[in-house]
Structure formats: structure tokens, C-alpha cells
Amino acid sequence: MPDALPVVAVLATGGTIAGAQADATSAGYKAGSFSVDDLLAAVPQLAGIARIRAEQVANVGSQNMTHDVWRALAARVDALCQDASVAGIVITHGTDTLEETAYFLSLVVRHDKPVVLVGAMRPATALGAEGPANLYNAVALARHAEARGRGPLVVMNEDIHYAREVQKIASAGLCAFSSPNRGRAGVMHGGAPKFYSRNATTHSTQSEFSLALLEKSGWPRVGIVYAHADLQADVIDFMASVCQGIVLAGVGDGNATDAAIAALTRAAAAGVAVARSSRTGSGLVARDVELDDAALGFIAAADLSPQKARILLMLGLSATRDPAALQHCFERY
Structure with a gap:
């Protein structure tokens, strides 16, 4: 029937x-x-x-x-x-x-x-x-x-x-x-x-995030910078002035030029959440391997693509600005 x-x-x-x-x-x-x-x-x-x-x-x-x-x-x-x-x-x-x-x-x-x-x-x-x-x-x-x-x-x-x-x-x-x-x-x-x-x-059902939490925080702005040969600092410096978070779509294991890493380090020191992911399409960006994330104040995005790392960083920032707590989000989700 x-x-x-x-x-x-x-x-x-x-x-x-x-x-x-x-x-x-x-x-x-x-x-x-x-x-x-x-x-x-x-x-x-x-x-x-x-x-x-x-x-x-x-x-x-x-x-x-x-x-x-x-x-x-x-x-x-x-x-x-x-x-x-x-x-x-x-x-x-x-x-x-x-x-x-x-x-x-x-x-x-x-x-x-x-x-x-x-x-x-x-x-x-x-x-x-x-x-x-x-x-x-x-x-x-x-x-x-x-x-x-x-x-x-x-x-x-x-x-x-x-x-x-x-x-x-x-x-x-x-x-x-x-x-x-x-x-x-x-x-x-x-x-x-x-x-x-x-x-x-x-x-x-296990997620700590919600639409209500996002609305309360005002949907934090997170951008993605794509690593390439001769990537300069000025684009990242600008992003740091308008974004609460930046995801690096890095080469290999989430890396970039020295100039780009220096700019991302400045951004992290200024309170912008910085997450490293890979542009390769698969694989793991491990913490404190390619770069000293603990010293630089960076977050390792594990096996999330840059576009999904952006979403998780935005949701994480709706709950906390603490880099250690944000890193825990990437280890959990």
C-alpha cells in the first residue's frame, strides 16, 4: 500500500x-x-x-x-x-x-x-x-x-x-x-x-558544533592560500588583516616558501588561526614533522583537504581561539 x-x-x-x-x-x-x-x-x-x-x-x-x-x-x-x-x-x-x-x-x-x-x-x-x-x-x-x-x-x-x-x-x-x-x-x-x-x-550526534554556535560567533572568516613556487608574503599578510583563520594548501606535507611561512608565523602571533593542509589531494599532514608547529603556533590538518579544513577551522573558531584546542578539533573530526 x-x-x-x-x-x-x-x-x-x-x-x-x-x-x-x-x-x-x-x-x-x-x-x-x-x-x-x-x-x-x-x-x-x-x-x-x-x-x-x-x-x-x-x-x-x-x-x-x-x-x-x-x-x-x-x-x-x-x-x-x-x-x-x-x-x-x-x-x-x-x-x-x-x-x-x-x-x-x-x-x-x-x-x-x-x-x-x-x-x-x-x-x-x-x-x-x-x-x-x-x-x-x-x-x-x-x-x-x-x-x-x-x-x-x-x-x-x-x-x-x-x-x-x-x-x-x-x-x-x-x-x-x-x-x-x-x-x-x-x-x-x-x-x-x-x-x-x-x-x-x-x-x-557526537559533534560539539551547531548552527546556533556559528550564528552566535558570526561565522568566522577563514581563507585558503594555495602554495606554489615563489609564493610571496604580501597575499598572506593581507589575508591576515581580514580573516580570523587561514588554511595553507601547502606543497607536499603542508609546506610553502620561507617567505610564506614567515608571513603565516606573523599571522599566528597576531592571533590568526593557521592550519596546514596539503594541495596534493590525499595523504596526511602530520604535526611537528615538516615544520615545528608547536613553535610556530600552527595547526596540522591531518588528512582533511584544504576546503574541508577551512570548514572545520571556521567551526572551531566559533567555539575557541586557543590553538591547542583547535588542534584537538582536527585530531577528533
Whole structure:
């Protein structure tokens, strides 16, 4: 009976999955051209697995994702998690910043109800668009009991990823998402998930962060500086004048030129939180190995990407300015 099916809320934010081309073979397209109702209409099979409650939270390309949208999205997810009639939540999202939204939600939405983010690498009008299949798998995952308690999940191309681990690793093509350090969480097979591992990281119900804490602190501003040959100090000195935190997307094990490290040291001495991460895409930035973090006042970001280190540093700064306490955040989350 249809009334016996679980309720899954689908929150749409735009992106390529809702994109439209000028014609079916065009490489260019406009993200967020279709509404959530349009997306659902393209997947009539959803009626057989869930009762859908659809909402349009935003309709943008995810390169234009903002803290304001995160605020609205987190508040809506929190409310739906408290609604006993809702079994799970799906968020349609552009792929460019999907991993950032997923990680942010994993730290501020403190519930164990399934939350699944999904996108597409081909616009809705493209030949072979994978958005409908991805959306079907997302709803199937969000309604499944095995998805509960794992924090927000990402489903792309039948692969399931944990929010902390997933990264977009290619600019095009269907196999554009991976979890390079700890591997994917599982796969979707026949409309059901097969998980390979539990989420071993701190998230959701164990998180000390919240949207309320961010609002109280005024969303601390954290920027990212990308290390490269001959990186000079002036860019970092400017960032230190406008940011409460700076993430170094460093070469190798989170390093940079002597001039850049000197500028970051000045920033840390002035009270700006400085976290070292790597631009390489995977691997560990260990504390007090490449640089003497304790002496310089730096934070080592472990295996977080620069973009996720920015999110965690922003959330950490909403609670404390103490470098040792911030380092503990990076060791825990």
C-alpha cells in the first residue's frame, strides 16, 4: 500500500543535476534550470519506494554555494530530522562544492537520521544523463535503516561515500568522486546499500558544533592560500588583516616558501588561526614533522583537504581561539 511507504524529504539546491543545455550535444549548460518537481517527474520509479516530500531550498550552481544557503539548508534538515514522519532526507546539489556542504552538515546537524547528498556530472538534458539514476539511489539509501547513524552520505555513480572522506577528483566524467584516504563507504546494488565499513570519525550526534554556535560567533572568516613556487608574503599578510583563520594548501606535507611561512608565523602571533593542509589531494599532514608547529603556533590538518579544513577551522573558531584546542578539533573530526 502506498501509505505504508516511508516518507523521504527531497531538498533541492540546483546544480548540474538540474541543468539544461542549449541542445543535447552542447558541452555548456545552465545549472539549476529545473525545479525539484521536474527532477522528480523524471524518476517515476520513486513512487514505488517512497512518498516524496519535495522542497526547493535554492537553485544555483554549486560554485555559488554560500553560507546563507548552508544556514537555510542546515536549519531545514534539522527540522526534518525532528519530524518523526520523515524516514530520511535527500539533498540534490551541484558537484563542485557538494563535498563541502556534506562535511558542514555532518558537523552541525546533530541527528542520526539518514541524510544523503546527490548530484550529477551531466545536465538533465544530456544524452545519457545519470541524474535520474543517482536520485533514485539517493532516495533508496535515505529510506534504508542501514544508512542511519552514519552521518551525511554522498551517492554518485552507485558509490556511497562518507561526508568527511569524499572528494571531487575530476572536472568531468562519471567517475569524478572518490574517497582517497579511507575508501568509499559502500555501493548501491539493486536499490539497496552494501556498506563496507562504519564511519569511524566523529560526526553528527557526537559533534560539539551547531548552527546556533556559528550564528552566535558570526561565522568566522577563514581563507585558503594555495602554495606554489615563489609564493610571496604580501597575499598572506593581507589575508591576515581580514580573516580570523587561514588554511595553507601547502606543497607536499603542508609546506610553502620561507617567505610564506614567515608571513603565516606573523599571522599566528597576531592571533590568526593557521592550519596546514596539503594541495596534493590525499595523504596526511602530520604535526611537528615538516615544520615545528608547536613553535610556530600552527595547526596540522591531518588528512582533511584544504576546503574541508577551512570548514572545520571556521567551526572551531566559533567555539575557541586557543590553538591547542583547535588542534584537538582536527585530531577528533
